[in-house]
Amino acid sequence: MTDQRLRVLVVMAHPDDAEILVGGTLLRLVAEGWAPGIITMTAGDCGSSEARTKEDISRIRYTEAVAAADSIGAWYACAGLADVEVFANAQSVRAVVELLRTFRPDVVITHSPADYMLDHEETSRIVRAAVFAAAVPLYQTRHAPPAKPVPSTPVLYYADAVEGMDSMGRRIHPNFYIDISDQMERKRTLVGHHASQRAWLRDHHGIDEYLSRMTEWAEAYGGECGVAHAEGLRQHRGHGYPHEARLQEALKPYVRIQGGEEYD
Numbered sequence: 406m407t408d409q410r411l412r413v414l415v416v417m418a419h420p421d422d423a424e425i426l427v428g429g430t431l432l433r434l435v436a437e438g439w440a441p442g443i444i445t446m447t448a449g450d451c452g453s454s455e456a457r458t459k460e461d462i463s464r465i466r467y468t469e470a471v472a473a474a475d476s477i478g479a480w481y482a483c484a485g486l487a488d489v490e491v492f493a494n495a496q497s498v499r500a501v502v503e504l505l506r507t508f509r510p511d512v513v514i515t516h517s518p519a520d521y522m523l524d525h526e527e528t529s530r531i532v533r534a535a536v537f538a539a540a541v542p543l544y545q546t547r548h549a550p551p552a553k554p555v556p557s558t559p560v561l562y563y564a565d566a567v568e569g570m571d572s573m574g575r576r577i578h579p580n581f582y583i584d585i586s587d588q589m590e591r592k593r594t595l596v597g598h599h600a601s602q603r604a605w606l607r608d609h610h611g612i613d614e615y616l617s618r619m620t621e622w623a624e625a626y627g628g629e630c631g632v633a634h635a636e637g638l639r640q641h642r643g644h645g646y647p648h649e650a651r652l653q654e655a656l657k658p659y660v661r662i663q664g665g666e667e668y669d
């Protein structure tokens with residue numbers, strides 16, 4: 406391969422999750438020369454009012470996901486599952502392992518293991534299994550022809566849960582934050598590619614809150630670590646997964662911890 410850049414792959418449940426939860430971190434990594442990739446488990450086939458068919462909204466949201474990815478030079482793939490039917494099983498793990506072996510990331514970011522919606526939590530489990538399996542030579546995806554196993558297990562991170570809470574309404578605290586203050590305008594543009602979701606929330610809630618809520622969350626996280634806007638992350642540190650702080654080292658000048666201290 407001629408592309409020697411470090412590679413980050415964000416694997417989320419639905420189109421727009423990657424951009425909303427870690428769009429600023431992705432923009433920072435791109436600015437540092439990393440090659441980005443985004444996978445969504447579904448094409449977002451339930452993300453619309455009744456006026457559209459599943460096929461119509463899937464097509465629209467797939468196109469929006471491609472446009473958002475293109476705007477930052479990211480590779481994009483959809484794992485082909487359906488909304489509300491994302492479950493960790495052999496088939497979903499095989500699909501994600503094949504995509505991991507195709508993109509060959511150094512760092513993977515997925516949903517928090519505890520989140521507001523089961524699609525997100527199941528995606529987190531699928532990715533945890535797939536990251537481990539991607540480097541296991543005897544694990545076969547049954548894809549023809551299969552991509553080669555990756556040489557080493559990628560470093561795994563979890564984004565914040567939506568609104569920073571688990572399904573019981575308990576706060577989940579990040580291990581560290583990325584200061585995205587000067588990426589915020591670009592993050593708004595990136596998230597704005599998902600125009601159908603903005604319209605859906607506007608129809609549903611009667612107010613145009615798609616971008617404003619995302620901005621409020623970034624301000625709240627920023628407030629916890631002493632900057633204007635931030636995103637929160639945790640690193641998976643279980644046995645068998647790399648513990649090196651690859652993302653923290655790559656974005657060292659922008660890493661913050663709670664209370665505003667700098668990372669060292």
Ligand SMILES: [Zn+2]
Nearest residue numbers: 418419422525
């Ligand atoms: Zn989602």
